[in-house]
Amino acid sequence: xxxxxxxxxxxxxxxxxxxxxxxxxxxxxxxxxxxxxxxxxxxxxxxxxxxxxxxxxxxxxxxxxxxxxxxxxxxxxxxxxxxxxxxxxxxxxxxxxxxxxxxxxxxxxxxxxxxxxxxxxxxxxxxxxxxxxxxxxxxxxxxxxxxxxxxxxxxxxxxxxxxxxxxxxxxxxxxxxxxxxxxxxxxxxxxxxxxxxxxxxxxxxxxxxxxxxxxxxxxxxxxxxxxxxxxxxxxxxxxxxxxxxxxxxxxxxxxxxxxxxxxxxxxxxxxxxxxxxxxxxxxxxxxxxxxxxxxxxxxxxxxxxxxxxxxxxxxxxxxxxxxxxxxxxxxxxxxxxxxxxxxxxxxxxxxxxxxxxxxxxxxxxxxxxxxxxxxxxxxxx
Amino acid sequence: xxxxxxxxxxxxxxxxxxxxxxxxxxxxxxxxxxxxxxxxxxxxxxxxxxxxxxxxxxxxxxxxxxxxxxxxxxxxxxxxxxxxxxxxxxxxxxxxxxxxxxxxxxxxxxxxxxxxxxxxxxxxxxxxxxxxxxxxxxxxxxxxxxxxxxxxxxxxxxxxxxxxxxxxxxxxxxxxxxxxxxxxxxxxxxxxxxxxxxxxxxxxxxxxxxxxxxxxxxxxxxxxxxxxxxxxxxxxxxxxxxxxxxxxxxxxxxxxxxxxxxxxxxxxxxxxxxxxxxxxxxxxxxxxxxxxxxxxxxxxxxxxxxxxxxxxxxxxxxxxxxxxxxxxxxxxxxxxxxxxxxxxxxxxxxxxxxxxxxxxxxxxxxxxxxxxxxxxxxxxxxxxxxxxxxxxxxxxxxxx
Ligand SMILES: Cc1cc2nc3c(=O)[nH]c(=O)nc-3n(C[C@H](O)[C@H](O)[C@H](O)COP(=O)(O)OP(=O)(O)OC[C@H]3O[C@@H](n4cnc5c(N)ncnc54)[C@H](O)[C@@H]3O)c2cc1C
Numbered sequence: 001x002x003x004x005x006x007x008x009x010x011x012x013x014x015x016x017x018x019x020x021x022x023x024x025x026x027x028x029x030x031x032x033x034x035x036x037x038x039x040x041x042x043x044x045x046x047x048x049x050x051x052x053x054x055x056x057x058x059x060x061x062x063x064x065x066x067x068x069x070x071x072x073x074x075x076x077x078x079x080x081x082x083x084x085x086x087x088x089x090x091x092x093x094x095x096x097x098x099x100x101x102x103x104x105x106x107x108x109x110x111x112x113x114x115x116x117x118x119x120x121x122x123x124x125x126x127x128x129x130x131x132x133x134x135x136x137x138x139x140x141x142x143x144x145x146x147x148x149x150x151x152x153x154x155x156x157x158x159x160x161x162x163x164x165x166x167x168x169x170x171x172x173x174x175x176x177x178x179x180x181x182x183x184x185x186x187x188x189x190x191x192x193x194x195x196x197x198x199x200x201x202x203x204x205x206x207x208x209x210x211x212x213x214x215x216x217x218x219x220x221x222x223x224x225x226x227x228x229x230x231x232x233x234x235x236x237x238x239x240x241x242x243x244x245x246x247x248x249x250x251x252x253x254x255x256x257x258x259x260x261x262x263x264x265x266x267x268x269x270x271x272x273x274x275x276x277x278x279x280x281x282x283x284x285x286x287x288x289x290x291x292x293x294x295x296x297x298x299x300x301x302x303x304x305x306x307x308x309x310x311x312x313x314x315x316x317x318x319x320x321x322x323x324x325x326x327x328x329x330x331x332x333x334x335x336x337x338x339x340x341x342x343x344x345x346x347x348x349x350x351x352x353x354x355x356x357x358x359x360x361x362x363x364x365x366x367x368x369x370x371x372x373x374x375x376x377x378x379x380x381x
Numbered sequence: 382x383x384x385x386x387x388x389x390x391x392x393x394x395x396x397x398x399x400x401x402x403x404x405x406x407x408x409x410x411x412x413x414x415x416x417x418x419x420x421x422x423x424x425x426x427x428x429x430x431x432x433x434x435x436x437x438x439x440x441x442x443x444x445x446x447x448x449x450x451x452x453x454x455x456x457x458x459x460x461x462x463x464x465x466x467x468x469x470x471x472x473x474x475x476x477x478x479x480x481x482x483x484x485x486x487x488x489x490x491x492x493x494x495x496x497x498x499x500x501x502x503x504x505x506x507x508x509x510x511x512x513x514x515x516x517x518x519x520x521x522x523x524x525x526x527x528x529x530x531x532x533x534x535x536x537x538x539x540x541x542x543x544x545x546x547x548x549x550x551x552x553x554x555x556x557x558x559x560x561x562x563x564x565x566x567x568x569x570x571x572x573x574x575x576x577x578x579x580x581x582x583x584x585x586x587x588x589x590x591x592x593x594x595x596x597x598x599x600x601x602x603x604x605x606x607x608x609x610x611x612x613x614x615x616x617x618x619x620x621x622x623x624x625x626x627x628x629x630x631x632x633x634x635x636x637x638x639x640x641x642x643x644x645x646x647x648x649x650x651x652x653x654x655x656x657x658x659x660x661x662x663x664x665x666x667x668x669x670x671x672x673x674x675x676x677x678x679x680x681x682x683x684x685x686x687x688x689x690x691x692x693x694x695x696x697x698x699x700x701x702x703x704x705x706x707x708x709x710x711x712x713x714x715x716x717x718x719x720x721x722x723x724x725x726x727x728x729x730x731x732x733x734x735x736x737x738x739x740x741x742x743x744x745x746x747x748x749x750x751x752x753x754x755x756x757x758x759x760x761x762x763x764x765x766x767x768x769x770x771x772x773x774x775x776x777x778x779x780x781x
Contacts, residue, residue: 128744129650129651131650131651131652131724131725132651132653133652136651156724156725157727199735200729200732201728201731202728202729203589203729203751206727208727209735210732210736269516269517269520270517270520271517277768336758337758337761337766340516340762341510341539341593341759341763343758343762344586344587344588344755344756345584345585346585346589347584347585351587354587354758355755359726359727362719362720362723362724362726363724368652368653368660368662368663368720369653371662372653372654372660372662376653376654
């Protein structure tokens with residue numbers, strides 16, 4: 001292990017940090033949120049120009065072959081800036097689904113387009129009643145004739161499902177609604193007849209969508225990977241999501257801690273800075289510990305997200321997401337508490353960090369979910 | 382000591398329940414599950430229904446509309462309202478300024494205000510906190526300077542809940558800037574919000590709603606006859622009021638209603654294995670909250686009972702227990718509900734528009750959950766933050 005960044009990594013970090021500091025100030029972000037789209041094409045092109053949209057993809061696929069450390073660096077900066085652009089949806093979730101399961105030709109086509117900033121993807125997997133259970137898929141795809149599929153069902157809270165031109169949709173092709181086997185993935189252009197996208201803002205400043213599929217006719221090549229065998233891919237996509245939000249939340253938490261400490265030093269009550277009250281010092285110290293734990297576990301997640309052994313990977317990623325959930329809650333709630341009344345206002349930054357952290361807690365499985373997963377493993381913990 | 386609800390008490394509970402079932406207007410029932418809960422109209426209408434029945438202000442002295450119920454009855458009544466849920470009787474009127482008027486107001490003030498408070502003909506808000514005076518309330522700076530029969534009020538209040546709906550504000554103002562102790566130069570004024578020079582500015586909170594405001598006073602004339610009690614004695618009345626406010630924050634029924642909702646929702650949703658409602662971790666969490674609620678419930682009744690017997694207007698430090706635990710349990714239940722709904726909590730209310738009238742009713746129940754959770758974070762901040770309550774217990778109860 002080496003925790004020092006290489007020169008290139010440091011350069012990358014400096015450039016993303018600069019982007020966030022110069023172009024993503026909270027007020028600018030507020031304007032972006034108020035726009036119709038809720039995110040900025042201009043920022044998106046800048047991300048493309050910096051090579052960040054193709055960062056994790058291999059050179060053959062049109063990407064830049066960045067590794068997990070590079071990914072972690074940029075996600076952390078995105079967290080600090082509360083970036084709302086569809087990076088997670090397109091590059092991490094959609095991108096890893098294509099990278100893991102598509103043919104070389106299709107990878108080059110789709111991921112190349114993503115890297116250039118031309119294509120937007122969304123990963124349409126969760127359903128209204130599935131909560132965190134990845135294997136629960138009730139959307140169906142039926143084979144028709146010899147060479148096609150018909151897709152029916154509904155996906156909910158698909159992040160950035162609105163602007164995506166290409167949806168990666170999970171559907172049951174055999175088995176019961178709860179079986180790991182029998183799930184397949186499909187690549188569905190968002191403008192296909194029978195696809196209805198209902199997009200809306202979510203509480204963390206992102207956008208979500210509910211997407212219905214009503215007798216959507218798909219050609220046979222819409223299938224991504226093997227029929228009935230998509231579960232391991234879906235799980236791995238989610239794990240990429242976990243690694244990404246783990247690093248993002250480290251950026252969020254560090255920012256929340258910094259602004260809370262600053263506030264303790266400047267807010268006075270009873271004739272002194274409130275930071276002189278020991279109970280508040282201890283709360284801030286606990287926040288610091290929680291951030292450090294999160295940082296370490298985010299590194300673990302980055303290390304393990306590419307692990308070939310699915311069981312070792314599962315254990316690592318569940319451990320990571322559980323710790324992130326614990327830290328996110330502690331830091332978000334304490335940050336608000338230390339700020340008093342202004343902590344719950346839209347005008348003040350801390351509330352926005354708290355909201356994003358609260359959403360991350362409930363994305364890709366919460367603490368209880370991952371604890372149950374860990375406890376179910378042969379050697380738990 | 383009698384350790385179980387008596388047959389009469391249980392009968393009383395059934396009577397309250399039946400009354401609510403028969404009289405709660407349909408629009409209030411529908412809005413009960415939404416966020417933010419009730420329209421002004423729902424709250425006013427319900428208060429008037431209670432007033433007609435004689436149940437508007439059970440805990441006030443009988444001559445002002447009180448019912449002379451026992452502490453247990455008062456408790457049962459309030460909890461049934463929260464559990465239904467009905468709109469909550471407006472705390473500013475019935476728990477805060479009303480009892481202060483009953484205890485310290487003059488006859489003219491009582492005659493004029495009390496009937497209007499009961500019937501919610503006048504909606505009051507609470508003007509205590511200022512930008513520089515939150516936890517350290519006694520450092521407040523809004524000034525009131527006598528001028529003939531009036532005070533001239535200048536300054537700013539902040540976090541004033543519902544000021545945008547209010548007709549009047551009860552405010553703490555500084556009448557003696559040179560008092561030897563800051564607490565000794567404060568007076569308690571009732572101010573008509575329509576007075577020239579009063580401006581209300583809304584503050585948007587993280588639950589995407591408008592509850593709190595800034596209120597500005599620019600040379601506002603307030604008749605001296607609108608001062609409660611003596612000049613420079615306002616701090617005593619405020620302490621009395623804060624004790625009542627704390628008791629009101631316990632809100633056991635509100636937490637129980639949320640817990641029930643979480644359990645209902647858990648029946649439809651999966652855990653890692655099996656239904657969430659059957660999941661041992663989930664059930665344990667529910668049991669923990671039930672335990673805490675039971676302790677709180679009985680503590681509330683003990684404090685209410687003591688209040689009734691003491692017949693004393695100095696605040697009871699035990700109310701800090703109610704405020705602290707009530708707020709924390711409200712937060713746990715809001716958190717539990719958000720944990721149950723999981724990723725379904727993400728959409729803002731704008732999701733309705735996306736469905737263009739086709740909004741699925743089952744989504745309705747997940748929609749208000751995360752704003753509730755965000756808003757619940759305020760419970761350990763307002764009414765004296767939980768840090769301040771611990772300070773009070775350490776000093777006033779434990780003598781540290
Ligand atoms: C939703 C909401 C509604 C409200 N409604 C009203 C209303 O209607 N009317 C009204 O007058 N006010 C209202 N308030 C204001 C509320 O009473 C204040 O927010 C509260 O008193 C805290 O003050 P502050 O926000 O200035 O925080 P501060 O006092 O600045 O506190 C910041 C942090 O420091 C801590 N702290 C401060 N002093 C100490 C100490 N001595 N020891 C340890 N910790 C300390 C606090 O606990 C908090 O964590 C409302 C507040 C909220 C959030």
